[in-house]
Amino acid sequence: MERERALSELKSRFxxxxxxxxxxxxxxxxxxxxxxxxxxxRGEASKTIKHIEKIKAxxxxxxxxxxxxxxxxxxxxxxxxxxxxxxxxxxxAEGICEEMENFIKPGQDISMSFDGPVDIDQDQHILRNVLxxxxxNASKYSGEEKIQLVVAATPDSVSIRVIDKGIGIPEHQQQHxxxxxxxxxxxxxxxxxxxGLNIVKRYVELMKGSIAFKSELGVGTTFHIELxxx
Ligand code: ADP
Numbered sequence: 001m002e003r004e005r006a007l008s009e010l011k012s013r014f015x016x017x018x019x020x021x022x023x024x025x026x027x028x029x030x031x032x033x034x035x036x037x038x039x040x041x042r043g044e045a046s047k048t049i050k051h052i053e054k055i056k057a058x059x060x061x062x063x064x065x066x067x068x069x070x071x072x073x074x075x076x077x078x079x080x081x082x083x084x085x086x087x088x089x090x091x092x093a094e095g096i097c098e099e100m101e102n103f104i105k106p107g108q109d110i111s112m113s114f115d116g117p118v119d120i121d122q123d124q125h126i127l128r129n130v131l132x133x134x135x136x137n138a139s140k141y142s143g144e145e146k147i148q149l150v151v152a153a154t155p156d157s158v159s160i161r162v163i164d165k166g167i168g169i170p171e172h173q174q175q176h177x178x179x180x181x182x183x184x185x186x187x188x189x190x191x192x193x194x195x196g197l198n199i200v201k202r203y204v205e206l207m208k209g210s211i212a213f214k215s216e217l218g219v220g221t222t223f224h225i226e227l228x229x230x
Pocket of ligand 1: 137138141164166167168169177182183184185187191192193194195196197198221
């Protein structure tokens with residue numbers, strides 16, 4: 001009963017937060033679609049492309065919110081099944097960086113470095129969700145700065161760092177950032193739900209790993225994950 005009540009409270013909180021968070025990307029979508037059409041009719045290719053980029057960013061934003069909610073719902077219901085396979089972590093990380101290239105802000109750049117043995121036995125879907133979440137945050141909370149994904153594997157474990165030179169997290173709020181719905185007070189004009197890191201932490205725990213971070217206001221943030229390789 002207690003669990004049911006907590007879940008239903010979470011859902012109603014999510015619905016009110018999501019309807020608020022959906023409005024901005026939806027109206028951005030609508031106006032960009034109208035503008036893209038106008039520019040296309042006038043044959044202005046570069047402006048058309050700019051608005052198509054905005055449409056992609058808005059759709060990604062909506063998709064991220066929905067994915068986070070579905071992940072959280074599954075985690076709450078205890079329905080996350082791990083599906084462990086052996087894969088090449090280097091290829092996997094390169095693929096994620098390539099995918100993210102489509103979504104980072106203009107002027108940003110993602111670079112990846114890899115060191116050590118490449119095979120890992122983990123849940124690809126969960127690890128992907130974790131890395132996309134951290135890289136999306138690195139992009140969202142930075143300007144035209146470099147984002148780095150640094151992977152170093154040893155025979156037993158893998159260390160993954162996502163490094164940005166963005167706005168940072170105020171020190172007095174750092175202890176709360178894995179809390180559900182928590183957003184630091186320097187994010188007021190940046191959209192978000194405060195769910196991503198809560199999910200990331202729980203996913204990392206499912207993978208039997210750990211997560212930590214270092215952040216300085218106005219200097220940048222590094223998230224550091226350690227995972228067993230098998
Ligand atoms: P959201 O980004 O939707 O607000 P998250 O759970 O992903 O939610 O992050 C929680 C909060 O942690 C953010 O609102 C922000 O204050 C802070 N945060 C997370 N990642 C970063 C980062 N890379 N740089 C600065 N602040 C961050």
